[in-house]
């Protein structure tokens with residue numbers, strides 16, 4: 001399999017974790033990314049494969065796929081062991097909903113923090129205007145943490161056993177922490193789950209690669225990974 005990925009692409013990294021968790025070998029092609037130009041110029045292979053021009057793109061033989069969730073669902077169908085989704089239809093649907101919650105609902109709030117890794121002067125008026133919007137988003141993000149925290153009553157993982165929902169939610173929580181968002185202090189079950197997942201080899205490898213990419217590509221973020 002070949003995966004077009006980005007060094008600081010949350011959704012590509014989500015797919016990488018799933019591939020590692022399933023023990024599937026893959027060739028990774030890192031598309032160019034910078035904090036000032038984003039993904040421009042775009043990789044021609046990605047443009048050809050995905051009408052949205054986005055990574056991740058997965059190629060498995062004669063099949064080309066884009067969108068991290070579509071890719072995870074394909075991996076589950078084609079390579080079912082170890083499972084990343086519950087077998088029970090209602091549990092499976094609930095797991096998909098949590099994946100969507102992380103990928104879409106949480107992202108739409110913490111997008112407001114993303115300017116923090118771009119190069120800036122502390123008194124840059126554009127940066128300060130973006131910071132005002134980030135501060136407005138932070139209570140919403142803390143609310144998302146509280147919602148996830150409630151999911152853990154009597155469970156170690158979001159859907160009972162480890163699943164795709166854990167991967168998606170972890171990436172969202174990790175991205176918020178990386179961007180100096182709300183701490184996990186008020187959400188102890190979420191904090192304990194976050195530590196547990198960070199220690200899994202698939203997660204530890206991807207986290208280390210993202211931190212290395214940040215050292216090379218990103219501005220330092222005040223309050224990143226605070227307790």
Ligand SMILES: N[C@@H](CCC(=O)N[C@@H](CS)C(=O)NCC(=O)O)C(=O)O
Pocket residue numbers: 006008009010011012039052053054055056066067068069103
């Ligand atoms: N819903 C898509 C989102 C993919 C996405 O937003 N990819 C970003 C990188 S994380 C990208 O390629 N952005 C470049 C662009 O939108 O032009 C997924 O889950 O894969």
